Amino acid sequence: MTAAISVAGLTRRYRDQVALDDVSVELEAGSITGLLGRNGAGKTTLLRILAGQEFPSAGSVRVLGQPPAENEPVLRRMVFVREDQAYPDIKVGHALRAASWFHPNWDAGLAGQLIADFGLGPKKSIKRLSRGMRSALGITIGLAARAEVTLFDEPYAGLDAVARQIFYDRLLAEYAERPRTILLSTHLIDEAAALFERVVVIDQGRVVLEAAADGLRGVATTVSGPVLAVQDFTAGRPIWNQRRLGSQASVVTVGQLDEASRARARSLGLDLVPLTLQQLVVHAAGWPAAPEADSEGVSA
Amino acid sequence: MPELAGLDEGTPLFTQVAERLAAEIADGGLAEGARVPSTNELAAFYRINPATAAKGINLLADDGLLEKRRGIGMFVAAGARQRLLGQRRDDFVARYLRPMLTEAGRLGLGAEELITLIRDHDQQASDSAAGVAV
Numbered sequence: 001m002t003a004a005i006s007v008a009g010l011t012r013r014y015r016d017q018v019a020l021d022d023v024s025v026e027l028e029a030g031s032i033t034g035l036l037g038r039n040g041a042g043k044t045t046l047l048r049i050l051a052g053q054e055f056p057s058a059g060s061v062r063v064l065g066q067p068p069a070e071n072e073p074v075l076r077r078m079v080f081v082r083e084d085q086a087y088p089d090i091k092v093g094h095a096l097r098a099a100s101w102f103h104p105n106w107d108a109g110l111a112g113q114l115i116a117d118f119g120l121g122p123k124k125s126i127k128r129l130s131r132g133m134r135s136a137l138g139i140t141i142g143l144a145a146r147a148e149v150t151l152f153d154e155p156y157a158g159l160d161a162v163a164r165q166i167f168y169d170r171l172l173a174e175y176a177e178r179p180r181t182i183l184l185s186t187h188l189i190d191e192a193a194a195l196f197e198r199v200v201v202i203d204q205g206r207v208v209l210e211a212a213a214d215g216l217r218g219v220a221t222t223v224s225g226p227v228l229a230v231q232d233f234t235a236g237r238p239i240w241n242q243r244r245l246g247s248q249a250s251v252v253t254v255g256q257l258d259e260a261s262r263a264r265a266r267s268l269g270l271d272l273v274p275l276t277l278q279q280l281v282v283h284a285a286g287w288p289a290a291p292e293a294d295s296e297g298v299s300a
Numbered sequence: 301m302p303e304l305a306g307l308d309e310g311t312p313l314f315t316q317v318a319e320r321l322a323a324e325i326a327d328g329g330l331a332e333g334a335r336v337p338s339t340n341e342l343a344a345f346y347r348i349n350p351a352t353a354a355k356g357i358n359l360l361a362d363d364g365l366l367e368k369r370r371g372i373g374m375f376v377a378a379g380a381r382q383r384l385l386g387q388r389r390d391d392f393v394a395r396y397l398r399p400m401l402t403e404a405g406r407l408g409l410g411a412e413e414l415i416t417l418i419r420d421h422d423q424q425a426s427d428s429a430a431g432v433a434v
Contacts, residue, residue, distance in 0.1 A: 032349055168347065176340035176350055194313060194348040214352050218310040274310030 003062070004029035004149055004181035005050060010059035012045050012205075019045040021205040022059070027181060027198075029148075032171075034196040034213065035185040036281050042205040043185040044083070047153045050183070051080035063149055076104060081142035083154040085134065092129075092137060093122035096144070103145040110174070111144035117166050131158030139167050143174050152184040164188070168195060189278040199277070203285040218274045220283070221257055224250040225270040233261075233268055240283050252283070313348050317356030325365065325376055326384040336366055336374040 005027040012020040020042045027033050035043050048054040049061055052068035052075055061067055066074050087095055092115065100106040115122060118136035126134065135156050142152055156164050172195065175182065186192050193213060201209040220240060223230055230249040240252040252275065257265070265272050275283070324330040337345070342353035357374055360366045365380040404414050 031351065169344070172343055172347065172350070176343060194346070194352070197349045197351045213349070214312045214314055214355070217312050221310070 002029045003027060004064060005183065006060075006062040007046075007050075008060050010046075010049065010061060011057050012042075012049065012054070013057045018205050020049075020056075023202070023205070023207055024059075025200055025207060025210065027183060029181050030179040031197045032175060032182045032184065032195055034189070034192060034199040035183055035202070036187075036189055036199055036277075037185075037202040038285060039187070041202045041285075043202060044153055045205075046202070047080065047082075047151050047183070047185060050149075051075075051078060051151055053080070076102065077147055078149040078151065079103060079142050079145035079147040080151040081138040081153065081155045083157055084131070085138045087126045087134070087137070089125070089127050091122065092120055092124050092126060095126060095137060096122070096141070099141045099145060103147055105146035105178075107144050107146055110146075111140055114140040114143060114170060117170070118163060132156075132160065132163065133158075135159050136163060139170075143170060146174075146178055146180070148180050150180055150182045152182070154185055154187065156188075164191065168192065171195065189281055190276045193277040199281075201281050201284050209281070209284040213277070216277060216280055218256055220252055220254045220275040220280055222250060222252050222273045222275060223265065223270055224248065224273075225268065229268040229270055233265055233270055313346070313352045314355035314359065317342060317346065317348070317353055318359040321356065321360055322365065322384055325380050326388060328381065330376050332376045332378055332380055334376050335372070336376060338373055 003026045005025070007023055007025045010020055010023040011018065023042075023046065035046070037043050045054065049056055050063055050068060052063075052071060055069055061069075064074055064077055068074050068078070090098075096108075096111050096115070100108060100111075112122075115136070118133070118140065120129075120133055120136050120140070124133075126137065129137070135158055139152075139155050142150055142155065156167060159167070168191075171182070171184075184192065184195070196213040199209070199211060199213045199216070200207060223233055225248065227244065227247055227249040230251055234251050234253050238254040240254055242249065242251040244250075257272065262272060321330070321336065325332075330336065336357065339350050339354040339357060342348075342356070343350040346353065357366065361368060361374060365377055365383065366374045367377045368374055401414075409417070
């Protein structure tokens, strides 16, 4: 694999707090990765360091093989779309033109199409745009830059569900046409889950889970029903969480269930509900030593 | 939740993509020799990562159900439909027939009685279907 982004032992300390703590991550060139975690987990700090906007306290960072900080040739091959990006007091069309000067692969046709999709007029003043429309502008720049490394940090503040679906569809279409390395941080995990090839989950500045996204589907299941049946079924299986109410119990078990296990659960009258990626992340973040998921490419 | 064109939670998406394609081949919707949708077409349709879609296609290709024609794409291999129908029959036996025979044994129903029951039921089903048609 060729790593487009390679981070080793990365630590970022502020005066009295550690934002990133010994983070090591490699992202393959030409893949879409989800960067997941709670607010304040360190996602933005990591993205800012990758974009050369902040310096590590310790550790090494390589983007396209080189340290990004103050490295103009590498920065021109990247685009970073921040949450609530601030713009000078100019018109939408001017912002797009300015972006076209900086990004060598800029596709003006695509930019025009995206602002039309989002209903964003080029003559509008950015200062007068709603929060969602400013997000749409950021997304337009991020996609139309066609940069080899594309970083999105929660890019859709204020965007409604329809506009977010436009973003996801355009992202996939663009990626299909021009494969590139995309790192997208989000807390709308279930909504974006199917876009990702891999996910990196960080919590309190540390990587708690790094895995192939598709391999995480069905890796944990909530088993619920009568207490005795639940105990019978989950005996000997790794368990994450259990709750009980009267004669009913609900237990999260880890590990893919085969057809025989499912049939047995049905015959015991148990309900099986797979954990969504979002729920999985909640559990992973709650357990600093996340249990090893038994699917390929999973390292915890 | 996003619309994932009917894919469910809980099982890997690539196996679901493979199952959907296999079902289309078995039903004849994708004829032998027909071109299979490309990775990017599947990714756009199901709204999933193209690598995930590619893994689904490769699962069928590794199984010999699809064949690659260089520079053009993936095509349904000769004999794929027959093989899938054979697999489905085996699945039917495992999922329905064997549990039915086990349950029938518990109820003391012999094979002959069971066959009679199936014939009667089949007759009723076609009668009521005819009734609906009229």
